[in-house]
Amino acid sequence: MAKTPLDPSSSMAALYGVHLKRLRERRGWTQHDLAARVFVSPGRVAQLECASGARPTAELTRALDDALDAAGLLVDRWPHVYRESFPDWARRFMELSERAIIIRLYAAQAVPGFLQTEPYARAVLRRGRTLTSAHMLDERVAARMARQERLQGVGAPALSVVLDEAVLMRPVGGHTSMRDQLVRLREACTQHTVQVLPFSSGAHPLLGGSLTLLTMPDGSETAYAEGAEHGQLFEEPDDVASFNRAYDQLRAESLPVAMSVQMIADAAEGYRHGGSERRALARKQLQQRSGRRVRRGGRRPSRGRSGA
Structure with a gap:
């Protein structure tokens, strides 16, 4: 059964994941390729692309943005991903x-x-x-x-x-x-x-x-x-x-x-x-x-x- 694509409108973490996957695939890299460039495990990259597990840190986001030559696309979205874990009044x-x-x-x-x-x-x-x-x-x-x-x-x-x-x-x-x-x-x-x-x-x-x-x-x-x-x-x-x-x-x-x-x-x-x-x-x-x-x-x- 084909895996259901991640809906970028469902959360900021999902939007981040969709952008990350798109940028990676545009370069023709596997998750292993990208992981090696930012010194994390391939499983961590997979988590981010699926909006599962721990959210990305600011440091990891900057590394991903640089490796993928994303011109700040991921960095700009990171604060919104981070805030999403807080209740509405805190955000x-x-x-x-x-x-x-x-x-x-x-x-x-x-x-x-x-x-x-x-x-x-x-x-x-x-x-x-x-x-x-x-x-x-x-x-x-x-x-x-x-x-x-x-x-x-x-x-x-x-x-x-x-x-x-x-x-x-x-x-x-x-x-x-x-x-x-x-x-x-x-x-x-x-x-x-x-x-x-x-x-x-x-x-x-x-x-x-x-x-x-x-x-x-x-x-x-x-x-x-x-x-x-x-x-x-x-x-x-x-x-x-x-x-x-x-x-x-x-x-x-x-x-x-x-x-x-x-x-x-x-x-x-x-x-x-x-x-x-x-x-x-x-x-x-x-x-x-x-x-x-x-x-x-x-x-x-x-x-x-x-x-x-």
């Missing part, structure tokens, strides 16, 4: 993120994906509850690294980040990984607005979750609230306004930018020496300085969002 959020001109983040547990090093990202994503294979981990890491390109070049969005102090204290991936991540984060402070929300600030409206606020070219705003086991996209103006107020409160209660940068640098140095005592001392010193500044009547950071 909507990812699409909005790619068009946003201002991105404001509160990160409660980990460095935001936009600013992660690859080893740190791999350590975070390896713990994902829905992770089922090494291929899936590679795919997620590649996607996270690819999204960082959004912050480069003309048209890059303005980025403002509030980091909970817990982000600096949790050694994700070990001390070396954490040190390198904090050095990267410190370097990012020269390009983006980064503040640390100290433990001493106490309870706040976003306890237990993280938040992303997106401002679009037309001025409209969207909020994405995320917890350990869930995420939710908010587009109603009243909901977004409530999250804006919460974010502004967090910025007002955070350390000023210069003190935040110093805390990040001190934390990185602490990991360099593997010493939790050094990090604790640096945290205590910065918080004491912050307390003295407030008692002297020093101003908190502006609650406005123009610094995003």
Whole structure:
């Protein structure tokens, strides 16, 4: 019985597979031929052409595109294939993120994906509850690294980040990984607005979750609230306004930018020496300085969002 041809309209993975097979056959190559050129098994090529198994990684897609001289055809379709594995609301959020001109983040547990090093990202994503294979981990890491390109070049969005102090204290991936991540984060402070929300600030409206606020070219705003086991996209103006107020409160209660940068640098140095005592001392010193500044009547950071 003849095998039913793959319907390219059934999914983005199917469309990708149809293009891949067509490009391969146009060159007169077998699946073994193509596999040898991109250093994967023939079975992996067969999976991609049949839209079965793990989705392609960004790295594999670039290799296939180059080998087949596809002029970016496969590379352009890869983000859509990747997003297809997410629920509708998550795909909507990812699409909005790619068009946003201002991105404001509160990160409660980990460095935001936009600013992660690859080893740190791999350590975070390896713990994902829905992770089922090494291929899936590679795919997620590649996607996270690819999204960082959004912050480069003309048209890059303005980025403002509030980091909970817990982000600096949790050694994700070990001390070396954490040190390198904090050095990267410190370097990012020269390009983006980064503040640390100290433990001493106490309870706040976003306890237990993280938040992303997106401002679009037309001025409209969207909020994405995320917890350990869930995420939710908010587009109603009243909901977004409530999250804006919460974010502004967090910025007002955070350390000023210069003190935040110093805390990040001190934390990185602490990991360099593997010493939790050094990090604790640096945290205590910065918080004491912050307390003295407030008692002297020093101003908190502006609650406005123009610094995003």
